Amino acid sequence: MTTNISSNGGSTVRIDVNGTHYRELNGLIREAVADGAQRIDLHDVHGQRYIATNLRTEAEIHIHGTPGNDLGAFLDGSRLIVHGNAQDGCGNTMNEGEIIVHGHAGDITGLSARGGRIFVREDVGYRAAIHMKEYEEKRPALVIGGTAQDFLGEYMAGGIVVALGLTLNGENCHKASFVGTGMHGGVIYLRGHINEHQLGKDVGVSKLTRKDRTILRDLVTQFAAHFGYDAEEILASRFIKLVPLHLRPYGRLYTC
Amino acid sequence: MKTYLPPRFVIDRYAERCIACQVCVRQCSFDAHAYDGEDDEIRSYEKNCVGCHRCSVFCPTQALNIRLNPLSYRPNVNWQPEFIEDIIRQSEGGGVLLTGMGNDKPYRVYWDHLLLNASQVTNPSIDPLREPMELKTFLGRKPDRVELDPASLSLKTQLAPQVAIDVPVLFSAMSYGAINLNVQESLARAATEAGTLFNVGEGGLHQTLYKYANNAIVQVASGRFGVHPEYLDVARFIEIKIGQGAKPGIGGHLPGGKVSEDVAETRMIPAGTDALSPAPQHDIYSIEDLAQLIYALKEATNYTKPVCVKIAAVHNSAAIASGMVRAGADIIALDGLRGSTGAAPKMIRDNVGIPIELAIASVDTRLREEGIRNQASIIAAGGFRNSADVVKAIALGADAVYIGTAALIALGCTVCQQCPTGKCAWGIATTDPILSKRVNPDIGARRVVNLLRGWSLEIKEMLGGMGINALESLRGNRLHLRGVDLTDGELDVLGVRLAGR
Amino acid sequence: MGGKGMDHWERVNNPYDDDKVIAACSLFGMMDTSGKRFSGGDTITAIANMHERGNGLGGGFAVYGLYPQYAEHYAFHVMYLDEAARREAESLLQDGFRVALAEPVPTRKTRAIENPPLVWRYFLEVRTQNGQGLSHDDYVLEKVMQINTGVRNAFVFSSGKDMAVFKGVGYPEDIADYFRLDEYQGYLWTAHGRFPTNTRGWWGGAHPFSILDWTVNHNGEISSYGINRRYLEMFGYHCTMQTDTEVIAYAVDLLVRRHHLPIEVVADVLAAPLWSQIEREDGEKAALHTTLRQVYGSLLLNGPFTVVIAHQGEMIGLTDRIRLRPLTAATKGDLLFLSSEESAIRLVCPQLDRAWIPMGGEPIIGSLQRPLAKREPVAVEEATA
Ligand code: SF4
Ligand code: SF4
DSSP, X not given: OOOEEEEOSSSEEEEEOTTOOHHHHHHHHHHHHHTTOSEEEEEEEESOOSXXXXXXXXXXXXXXXXXXXXXXXXOEXXXXXXXXXXXXXXXTTOOEEEEEESSOBOTTTTTTOOSSEEEEXXXXXXXXXXTOOOBTTBOOEEEESSOBOXXXXXXXXXXXXXXXXXXXXXXXXXXXXXXXXXXOEEEEXXXXXXXXXXXXXXXXXXXXXXXXXXXXXXXXXXXXHXXXXXXXXXXXXXXXXXXXXXXXXXXXXXXX | OOOOOOOSEEEEEOTTTOOOOOHHHHHOTTOOEEEETTTTEEEEOGGGOOOOOHHHHHOTTOOEEXXXXXXXXXXXXXXXXXXXXXXXXXXXXXXXXXXXXXXXXXXXXXXXXXXXXOOOSSSOOOOTTTSOOBOOEEESOOOSSOOBOTTTOOBOOOOOOOEEESSSEEEOOOOBTTXXXXXXXXXXXXXXXXXXXXXXXXXXXXXXXXXXXXXXEEEEOTTOTTXXXXXXXXXXXXXXXOOOTTSTTOOEEEOGGGOOHHHHHHHTSOTTSOEEEOSSOTTOSSHHHHHHHHHHHHHHTTTOSOEEEEEEOOTTHHHHHHHHHHTTOSEEEEEOTTOOOSOEEHHHHHHSSOOHHHHHHHHHHHHHHTTOGGGSXXXXXXXOOSHHHHHHHXXXXXXXXXXXXXXXXXXXXXXXXXXXXXXXXXXXXXXXXXXXTTSOHHHHHHHHHHHHHHHHHHHHHHHHHXXXXXXXXXXXXXXXXXXXXXXXHHHHHHTOEETTO | OOSHHHHHHHHHXXXXXXXXXXXEEEEEEEEETTOOOEETHHHHHHHHTTGGGOOSSOEEEEEESOOGGGTTSEEEEEEESSHHHHHHHHHHHHHHEEEEEEEEOOOOOOTTOOSOOEEEEEEEEEOGGGXXXXXXXXXXXXXXXXXXXXXXXXXXXXXXXXXXXXXXXSOHXXXXXXXXXXXXXXXXXXXXXXXXXXXXXXXXXXXXXEETTEEEEEEEOOTTHHHHHHHHHHXXXXXXXXXXXXXXXXXXXXXXXXXXXXXXXXXXXXXXXXXXXXXXXXHHHHHHHHHHHHHHGGGOOOSSXXXXXXXXXXXXXXXXXXXXXXXXXXXXTTEEEEESOHHHHHHHOSSOSEEEOOOTTOOEEEETTBOTTTSOOBTXXXXXX
């Protein structure tokens, strides 16, 4: 297993990952960043975990291949671009930065994220955006081009989830069940249809306001720019908004 | 709805001593005293009294006494008053019974059936006042052997990160939100002064406490509140919380009422919303997922600090602990049946888990049988009441213990179990800004440091008596323990011989 | 059946007498649904790529279409801790079967593998007069149980036709190297890397677990184990390994071989739909699902799991009904892949026709009866993406 690192003398570094263990790989990335790299290209990535975790830099990292679980865990400002699919735990507890996935992403995408943005061109797995949070201006967003599997936005305490349904065909109905179970903050925008019984009992459907439209337009425009879509065409369709019914979903659960 | 609950306590007010100064009225946060201006008299509302003794301690003329209401039901072994009153409470409230602090049921406390040894004749006891007595303990993964460079004989082995503590007692996880900042600061300062660590729990680390971060254990729990790179970076070590003894297998809900602006900022959620900690960590559904999170944290902190994993002591603890060590945990924390909490469903608190004594024994035994005991330190938790409990735990196989309730008692807590109400009259389990002022960090830190000082002296006395002058000679040394009034099965699990044998 | 052997294996597999053996892991499966045989190279590369998911205390493989020259013989793979065990077991085999070939399983010296047991293979034919009313399969099963529970230090870990299991203590790639799996061919390969939590790991305890030609690789921990096991015991199964995997294998054997349920329905037993979902189904389907839950409630596998189950001509991937363990499926021409992580599939086949994450409780089935290039595997249309 050889790791080839080449630099064009400028600020771009290429790493042929080729079986390098994640610990070593993250070390190489840190070194490159310390040397002033602005863009790092990782080639032949096959399942290396925790890529770019806790990397305090604004550098852009291009990942060719399939990154392993917990891609960008605790991410703190970098921009990760995956040219392929991401596995489970993408953006786990991320703080700041951006992850762009040109493909699908696995379970618990954006788990407990507290800031930053994740754009996924296609679908995401179970429990995406679970327990996402927000505080004042720190408001994470997960934009899903396709649809999600069950428990989307479970326990959500803040942040924005958008599912554009571009991979749905025919009846245009999202398939996930238990959407927003235990949700007590944040908002989910869905393009396409969803049935009442697919929603958690803690969420309600409401109409989009002007403010919602502005937020949505901003995110969809970015999404379209990343993946070559026409934002206007996407925005022209009907969206529904899911919001928590209570700030305290379990307020009546207890007797003291 | 009229409540059918009888008052739990009786308030005796000695009229000849009472000067109607209204201290009790101000001190009681449960509205059990009120001033009647017309008659210039203080009246009692006993049904509100929770028996916390705040008023009687602060009454300037000792005019108050609080005692259990002697009201009796017809005796019935099955239908104890507690069960009757729980049903009344639920028929009026319709919810899950919520309580605070640790299991108060009469399960056997094994500490009270274990006796320590002392040297007589064949080997000398040591006088701790004059001889060196070492309590220093290093928490973290140790390798199987030390390697030297064969030529130069210089040290080749590089140890994994270790954390040194001067006394084998740490403060267990209590989050900002469950307790207030003055309490956390008291503990933080006490830990710093006494050379031990405090655990911030899962509510994040408040900005004002960053200066104590070198003595802080930060938790990564299912709610991931306040978890961000800096939080991980500044901590002394990181604890992944899987479970806690007071409520194994379930999560927690910090009620929105306790989520003040400041708590919200530290947790990074909007004020007034429930802070929900799901039962599982949603990136850990299996042992290899635990390994994944352990290494995510090690990677995120560049392998500079140990990662601890805390579980509630449950039926398969030994097997689980072995898996945790193999998954990369450098420290494992076991929280027993009597572990406390700011809020737990009563049925869970009182009926789930196993006693910490048995858990320490079986985990230590198992890790030794598998030859991996050196790979992780064990911190035991759950109801430690005094230094003798600590010494016995270490002899059973723990490296150190966590105390929670004991430290709070030092700050005033009287174990009234009202923590989930957020009205703690002692200003501990509350984030109410006025009540919180009742704990002054200067005094609080002093009280807790005093407690640790007392326990350290006692531990040294006990060690000296056994002829031991370094704590590591007691760790797992079960020959210094004997059991009384225990069955063969219990002795077998504890790995301890019957007194007299 | 004598007790000494069985007690022995229980002790070896579960040395601390825990409720059961707890383990987790990585899974990989690869099948050419046209029946074309291929070498184990890709499977080994793929499972090795998920090294992080195991801890080196168990690795194993199942291969189908392995022994075409003995396709009609029961192929036994047996491990022995000593020669005496081999003599005793072999005399039982000689009595019970016509032995077409007996030989040690070829191995290669590998540094990573310590203290391997003796591993032998036998190609066996049931003597007609031995049937005693039992089907051949049941007869073989009885013999396997007889050796495993009656002969000390002998353990039959594979007993199907034209297939076999190779497994042991080590990382899967080391086990593959030791057993020279790169030299074999088959049309269906599954692999497992193990992370046991409460056993030191022994050779028989590795996955896949096998009974006749069924093999099960499993990831997760089933909280319903206690009742699953007691239910199966009513039907005469002895759970000597005390693992979730063994229980799953017996459950599948019971439901498919003895109760003649198709595998899609078996999935509805093991990962039963939620009542809230059944309530929305049409009458006939709702009635089926309701009845299955009523009759087979004790076989619901409750808790996180992913399994890759295989038998002659078929490979099935299944997760629990709320998908607490990962599974990625992918296709390329006639090939079907199942894996804990997509990266492992991409490593051996970068240009897939399709890669997707199946819904919880939805079986992904690859079958020789339905070659992929002609027909999508069952449930593909239902899967999202
Ligand atoms: S302060 Fe405490 S003890 Fe005194 S009346 Fe109030 S609740 Fe009762
Ligand atoms: S912390 Fe306060 S409310 Fe809780 S038991 Fe102690 S005194 Fe009572």
